[in-house]
Amino acid sequence: MPRERFISAIDVGTTKICTIVGRLLPDDQVEVLGVGIAPSRGLRRGMVVNIEEAVESIQASVDQAERASGQRITRALVGIAGSHIESVNNKGIVAISHPNRVITAEDVSRAIDSARTVSIPSNREILHIIPRGYVVDGQDGVRNPIGMSGLRLEVEAHIVTGAATAIHNLTQCFQQLGIDVDELVLEPLASGEAVLTEEEREIGVALADIGGGTTDVAVYSDGAVWHSASIPVGGYQLTRDLAIGLQTPYAVAEEIKQKYGYALPQEISIDDAVPVQTFGSSSPRPVSRRRISEILQERLVEIFGLIHREVERAGKEKLLPAGFVLTGGSAKLSGIDELARQYLQVPVRVGYPVGAVGLVDKVGDPAFATSVGLLLWAVRYGEEGRPGRRSRPRGRGFFSRVLDWLREFLPQ
Numbered sequence: 001m002p003r004e005r006f007i008s009a010i011d012v013g014t015t016k017i018c019t020i021v022g023r024l025l026p027d028d029q030v031e032v033l034g035v036g037i038a039p040s041r042g043l044r045r046g047m048v049v050n051i052e053e054a055v056e057s058i059q060a061s062v063d064q065a066e067r068a069s070g071q072r073i074t075r076a077l078v079g080i081a082g083s084h085i086e087s088v089n090n091k092g093i094v095a096i097s098h099p100n101r102v103i104t105a106e107d108v109s110r111a112i113d114s115a116r117t118v119s120i121p122s123n124r125e126i127l128h129i130i131p132r133g134y135v136v137d138g139q140d141g142v143r144n145p146i147g148m149s150g151l152r153l154e155v156e157a158h159i160v161t162g163a164a165t166a167i168h169n170l171t172q173c174f175q176q177l178g179i180d181v182d183e184l185v186l187e188p189l190a191s192g193e194a195v196l197t198e199e200e201r202e203i204g205v206a207l208a209d210i211g212g213g214t215t216d217v218a219v220y221s222d223g224a225v226w227h228s229a230s231i232p233v234g235g236y237q238l239t240r241d242l243a244i245g246l247q248t249p250y251a252v253a254e255e256i257k258q259k260y261g262y263a264l265p266q267e268i269s270i271d272d273a274v275p276v277q278t279f280g281s282s283s284p285r286p287v288s289r290r291r292i293s294e295i296l297q298e299r300l301v302e303i304f305g306l307i308h309r310e311v312e313r314a315g316k317e318k319l320l321p322a323g324f325v326l327t328g329g330s331a332k333l334s335g336i337d338e339l340a341r342q343y344l345q346v347p348v349r350v351g352y353p354v355g356a357v358g359l360v361d362k363v364g365d366p367a368f369a370t371s372v373g374l375l376l377w378a379v380r381y382g383e384e385g386r387p388g389r390r391s392r393p394r395g396r397g398f399f400s401r402v403l404d405w406l407r408e409f410l411p412q
């Protein structure tokens with residue numbers, strides 16, 4: 001009987017740390033065996049700002065997942081986000097010089113490697129080089145060039161970079177915990193794996209994961225990611241606006257947001273009021289629900305504006321027939337999809353993670369899109385990950401890892 005294979009994914013969010021232990025099933029499915037969710041400390045806007053606190057929170061989440069699954073976590077895929085993330089598209093070009101001119105896996109990996117030559121400052125590191133498509137002797141739209149004949153192979157690649165210090169601070173936490181980071185995966189790309197359909201990615205779609213401290217965006221077209229970014233605004237600002245607007249403590253504002261929050265004030269009756277404990281008053285006083293909703297709407301419209309700017313930056317604002325898919329805890333705010341539809345004038349849906357089996361009810365809401373997506377990433381792109389990934393050194397070069405990946409995932 002083949003040995004069982006387990007994988008772990010850890011989403012280090014600004015609000016919560018979520019660890020999932022999964023078991024690979026024979027048909028490339030993944031079964032969720034155990035989940036650990038702990039409140040996050042030591043992070044701001046998606047980045048580690050206090051290593052000691054972050055380590056404690058990650059530890060708490062890992063302990064829970066280990067207990068629930070009965071497995072010890074020694075390595076994991078880890079999500080990364082934050083405003084230090086940047087992305088760029090670049091081409092890699094190589095000549096095919098074998099006598100028969102048939103393109104091999106080696107040629108493809110050379111082409112991907114040559115896409116790295118984009119100029120990256122020394123204080124930044126490459127997180128991903130994701131091939132989007134290939135051009136063989138000027139013929140574009142090639143998905144898999146292996147076996148084709150040609151003299152010149154071009155790859156169009158999406159390159160994601162992050163600040164070396166932010167990457168180091170995150171990996172440092174895992175080093176202290178004795179957990180090897182198999183791969184750092186950009187969070188919206190992970191979320192995309194869990195909530196987007198192949199058809200949406202093909203036709204054009206933008207994913208916006210509105211979490212606690214960041215709103216992470218990934219724009220897809222022609223089946224592959226075209227643009228990715230992380231905006232330092234999220235649910236924290238929504239709660240903070242309420243706390244200030246209603247003159248109430250943050251924790252009260254958070255409860256009000258989750259319990260009574262609604263994105264469309266015009267739909268709330270003017271008389272609808274809820275009791276709110278405000279500063280300087282001994283008992284709760286009635287606050288108009290419409291007022292609560294107005295405060296939330298104002299900030300949401302700002303967030304949608306920032307998301308739209310990223311789509312414009314990608315040059316795709318007219319090219320997203322599948323519109324937007326919203327994930328992250330803030331996507332649970334009632335009416336958020338309708339407000340986004342009105343504001344962005346495209347189809348909008350809230351994305352629930354799918355694709356795993358087992359204890360999925362524990363991770364079935366939009367806040368868990370990233371963690372489930374990380375698990376699926378591991379399954380879909382193998383333990384060795386995609387070509388161009390950033391990983392801990394294994395004493396083998398980038399080139400040979402790319403070859404392994406291609407051998408495993410492309411038809412021979």
Ligand SMILES: Nc1ncnc2c1ncn2[C@@H]1O[C@H](COP(=O)(O)OP(=O)(O)OP(=O)(O)O)[C@@H](O)[C@H]1O
Nearest residue numbers: 013014015016211212213214235236328329330333
């Ligand atoms: N029902 C709800 N209505 C509105 N907001 C909600 C609701 N439930 C959770 N949230 C918000 O979701 C946010 C947390 O989302 P999520 O768990 O996706 O964040 P995170 O992954 O920890 O953070 P980030 O990805 O930004 O680093 C919080 O700001 C919380 O207030």
Ligand SMILES: [Mg+2]
Nearest residue numbers: 013014211370
């Ligand atoms: Mg998140």
